Amino acid sequence: MPCGSRQPIAGDMAGSKHDFRNKWRRGREDLAFEAVSALLSPFRSRPPKKNGLLNLGFGRNRREAYVNADFFPLNLLHRLKGEEPQKVDWALDLRRPLRCDDAFFEGVYTEHVLEHLRIADTRRLLAELWRVMAPGAVIRIIVPSLEKYAAYYAGEVPHENFLKWKIRAEAMWNLNHNWGHKCCYDFELMAEVLAEAGFEDIRRCDFGEGAEPRLLLDTPQRAWESLYVEARKGGAAAAKA
Numbered sequence: 120m121p122c123g124s125r126q127p128i129a130g131d132m133a134g135s136k137h138d139f140r141n142k143w144r145r146g147r148e149d150l151a152f153e154a155v156s157a158l159l160s161p162f163r164s165r166p167p168k169k170n171g172l173l174n175l176g177f178g179r180n181r182r183e184a185y186v187n188a189d190f191f192p193l194n195l196l197h198r199l200k201g202e203e204p205q206k207v208d209w210a211l212d213l214r215r216p217l218r219c220d221d222a223f224f225e226g227v228y229t230e231h232v233l234e235h236l237r238i239a240d241t242r243r244l245l246a247e248l249w250r251v252m253a254p255g256a257v258i259r260i261i262v263p264s265l266e267k268y269a270a271y272y273a274g275e276v277p278h279e280n281f282l283k284w285k286i287r288a289e290a291m292w293n294l295n296h297n298w299g300h301k302c303c304y305d306f307e308l309m310a311e312v313l314a315e316a317g318f319e320d321i322r323r324c325d326f327g328e329g330a331e332p333r334l335l336l337d338t339p340q341r342a343w344e345s346l347y348v349e350a351r352k353g354g355a356a357a358a359k360a
């Protein structure tokens with residue numbers, strides 16, 4: 120190709136038949152997120168119910184028996200998008216220290232949330248979650264699986280849903296950049312950040328399978344692309360003694 124001439128590349132919207140549009144309007148929404156977080160941070164709430172189970176970053180999947188936590192201006196964002204507001208039990212910013220006593224929760228469930236945080240923020244958050252979990256409590260984490268996406272990129276078809284992308288790079292784009300994603304995980308990396316935060320008994324689970332039945336809230340529509348990991352805060356025996 121002659122030097123200086125321009126070849127269309129993946130992600131080049133002009134004339135591209137592939138869908139590399141960002142499903143999260145970066146810029147405007149990122150800016151709103153940061154500004155509201157900084158301004159309203161002093162008004163972050165505390166969780167209402169001790170010894171409960173935490174549904175962290177619940178989005179539109181509110182569970183009545185759980186403490187449903189999400190970004191504190193979630194409803195402002197929903198209203199801006201013309202969507203139905205949600206009741207938020209615990210309004211927070213996961214990138215900031217949690218306003219919560221130690222050993223407060225009996226278990227934590229978080230589905231398709233950690234990929235929205237930079238890995239440094241996830242490391243801090245996991246240390247905070249370890250602090251607010253009771254000894255022996257389980258955390259169940261679900262994220263898009265780098266392993267499934269990488270297998271698809273390498274030529275396998277882990278699930279027919281992967282075939283919705285016209286070229287394999289689109290799938291990787293979806294994993295890494297779309298929806299405001301800031302990080303991606305395979306089991307090895309997830310296990311490493313959990314261990315760093317102090318968690319034990321870290322293990323890969325399947326959809327709908329895990330140590331704590333009350334945390335099996337997995338969304339079936341996400342199973343094809345998801346990684347399921349559980350870990351435990353140690354010390355239950357010591358706490359009982």
Ligand SMILES: C[S@@+](CC[C@H](N)C(=O)[O-])C[C@H]1O[C@@H](n2cnc3c(N)ncnc32)[C@H](O)[C@@H]1O
Binds near residue numbers: 176212213
């Ligand atoms: C893809 S949605 C997942 C929602 C729900 N867990 C589900 O499975 O449908 C990601 C959620 O994480 C929340 N989130 C992302 N960054 C956050 C932050 N810094 N603080 C609090 N919540 C955040 C978003 O508000 C959103 O509700």
